[in-house]
Amino acid sequence: MPLETPEQIKARAEAAVPGAQLSVVKNDSPCAQHSLLVDVEHAYAVAQFLRDDPQLRLDYCSNVTGVDFLDAELSEKVKVKKVVDGVEKEVEEVKKTKRAGYLEAVYHLYSMSLKHGPVILRQRTPGRADPVRVTSLTPLWRSCEFQEREVFDLYGVLFDGHPDLRRILMWDGFKDYPMRKDYVEPDDYEYEPTPHDDVLEKAKAHQAAQEVKA
Amino acid sequence: MDPTAPVDGTQFMTFHDLAYDAGKTDFQRKAQSVGQGREGELLEVAMGPQHPSTHGVFRMDVVLDGETVVKLKPVFGYLHRNHEKIAENTSYLGSMPYTDRLDYFCSLTNNWAYALSVEKLAGLQVPERAEYIRLITAELTRVLNHTCLAGFLLQDMGALGTPLMYAFREREKILDLIESLTGARMMCNYMRFGGCRCDLPPGWLDAAKKVVAEYPRFLDEFETLLSGNEILMARTQGVGKLSAELAISAAITGPMLRASGVDYDLRKVDNYGIYSRYPFRVPLGDHGDVYDRYMIRMLEMRESLKILEPALKDIPEGPVVDPKAKLRGFRPKAGEAYGRIETPKGELGFYLISDGSPNPYRYRVRPPSLINLTILEDMCLGQTVADAIVTLGSVDIVLGEVDR
Numbered sequence: 332m333p334l335e336t337p338e339q340i341k342a343r344a345e346a347a348v349p350g351a352q353l354s355v356v357k358n359d360s361p362c363a364q365h366s367l368l369v370d371v372e373h374a375y376a377v378a379q380f381l382r383d384d385p386q387l388r389l390d391y392c393s394n395v396t397g398v399d400f401l402d403a404e405l406s407e408k409v410k411v412k413k414v415v416d417g418v419e420k421e422v423e424e425v426k427k428t429k430r431a432g433y434l435e436a437v438y439h440l441y442s443m444s445l446k447h448g449p450v451i452l453r454q455r456t457p458g459r460a461d462p463v464r465v466t467s468l469t470p471l472w473r474s475c476e477f478q479e480r481e482v483f484d485l486y487g488v489l490f491d492g493h494p495d496l497r498r499i500l501m502w503d504g505f506k507d508y509p510m511r512k513d514y515v516e517p518d519d520y521e522y523e524p525t526p527h528d529d530v531l532e533k534a535k536a537h538q539a540a541q542e543v544k545a
Numbered sequence: 546m547d548p549t550a551p552v553d554g555t556q557f558m559t560f561h562d563l564a565y566d567a568g569k570t571d572f573q574r575k576a577q578s579v580g581q582g583r584e585g586e587l588l589e590v591a592m593g594p595q596h597p598s599t600h601g602v603f604r605m606d607v608v609l610d611g612e613t614v615v616k617l618k619p620v621f622g623y624l625h626r627n628h629e630k631i632a633e634n635t636s637y638l639g640s641m642p643y644t645d646r647l648d649y650f651c652s653l654t655n656n657w658a659y660a661l662s663v664e665k666l667a668g669l670q671v672p673e674r675a676e677y678i679r680l681i682t683a684e685l686t687r688v689l690n691h692t693c694l695a696g697f698l699l700q701d702m703g704a705l706g707t708p709l710m711y712a713f714r715e716r717e718k719i720l721d722l723i724e725s726l727t728g729a730r731m732m733c734n735y736m737r738f739g740g741c742r743c744d745l746p747p748g749w750l751d752a753a754k755k756v757v758a759e760y761p762r763f764l765d766e767f768e769t770l771l772s773g774n775e776i777l778m779a780r781t782q783g784v785g786k787l788s789a790e791l792a793i794s795a796a797i798t799g800p801m802l803r804a805s806g807v808d809y810d811l812r813k814v815d816n817y818g819i820y821s822r823y824p825f826r827v828p829l830g831d832h833g834d835v836y837d838r839y840m841i842r843m844l845e846m847r848e849s850l851k852i853l854e855p856a857l858k859d860i861p862e863g864p865v866v867d868p869k870a871k872l873r874g875f876r877p878k879a880g881e882a883y884g885r886i887e888t889p890k891g892e893l894g895f896y897l898i899s900d901g902s903p904n905p906y907r908y909r910v911r912p913p914s915l916i917n918l919t920i921l922e923d924m925c926l927g928q929t930v931a932d933a934i935v936t937l938g939s940v941d942i943v944l945g946e947v948d949r
Contacts, residue, residue, distance in 0.1 A: 358880050358881050358882075359878060359879060359880040360665070360666050360667075360668070360877070360878065360879075360880025360881060360882050360899070361665070361666075361667070361668030361880075362665040362666065362668075362880075362882045362884075364881065364882060364883060390793050390794070391793055391796055391809075392796055393796055393885070393892060393894065393911065394883065394894055394896060394909070394911040396896055396907075396909040396911075398898060398907050437896070439883055439894070439896070439911075443793050443807060443809045446809070446814050449883060451883070472794055472795075472796065473791065473794040473795040473796075473919060473920070474794065474795045474796030474916055474919060476795075476919055477915060477916065477918070477919050478916070485627075485629075499621070499622065500621070500622040500625040500948060500949075501622060501625065502622070509627055509630060510627070510629065510630055
């Protein structure tokens, strides 16, 4: 039996989980892997529905990852009717809208028992200002344990309900989140000043920059 | 723990994170309170990162009660170079050579996974001959990976030298083939979007046929030496058991999953490439222990050879790269794609988001080695240290892929 379309899954999930707000995020690439955007409050219940529903049985959460979207100005071409020189014409205008940045946690779900997939589930944070929180799905799929830790480590997304949220790839004392699009590398990770004047000057500038950043 | 409680990423759990909190808390005091009811004092040991049995720079923080493992936490990141960030700052083709460095034993399957994902993203076609070359090189890679893994596993068990050297002798024959095809033994950089980089050199098919024809004889010899060996059976049977339910929940893939009896092979499920043309069987284990994982790999090699034999005869003439595929100035339309293939280690996936620019907006590697380590602790608890090492050996990790 082929997998239901994202619209069908959305309708059934909204019926099964009262109050859940889902929407389908279209994907324009030829593979057409559309995804389901779920609100953070109901993510756990919706994910549980996806896992336990007998028609879906998405028991295998293959891939968990984060995506960072900066604040952006979206330009859209809109056809507007205008009166030019006394004649009504259709004119193309560029409409600009501002979009606030956000972070996403993306889950690729498959079914090992029914051998179908993927169903892509996304959770979106309201903004990019720390702390950003989404719901952890580790209690449902054990495979999220390390991957959510990785998203926290590299993107700074906090997963509520994760049993063991620590840095995984970067070292424990590391401050920033390197996969964010606005991440700026420190000029030297292991800078140790030596007692010479020009070096001390450089050290001062370096430390000042660090303090501003912190 | 309450699953709805808010976390801030800095709090530590009770006992099992003590190794990380050792500088701040009185480790001995806490360890003793947890160890009540045990006979001896608990001992914390950091195995690795420079330990020969951890297959690279990998650390296991273990808490031991005598010789029994009470707690085990894998620690990695020593080889972390933020592969994903580097790939997001370069062109699509620019990170093709860098995928070789993920799982440096199987660079050809890494190349294929990446090429397949980009082809999904951009909707590219692959010519017939290139599909055959991809299948042949991927199956050769599977054979060489599994051969070496058997050697490493035996090395971890204390069979110093002999099985590993036998395995490396055979690996060298396949590496010679790969070198004459791609110019490099391990860092192949061979696949391209819509095909492969270059055609087969003259005489390559005959040389490959010879290697494939001779391989079953080596496997027979290897298995006579190992599979029925009393020491190997005593060291591996019933060790590192993994149930099918936990394996599915933890997204274990590859031979480890199938050793637990779950029939899930992407070559059958996704039917990528031209795998549907060649009948092969998917070996399944029924105990989920280290011996099953070893045996699954042995059987998979024989199935791979069954695919290779007819594929080397059937390969058609033709172009090896789609003439319409544009390598310079390659800009896929905005969109996203997740592509995955069955590599020798498990499911290797690439998740790509394009915003229409020459660089991927998001480039994510789904590393099978890292995710297969999720349940390392579950498999090792209650076993001795020596068994934990054998269990780790049977997971088949490459740290270049774990850390990325």
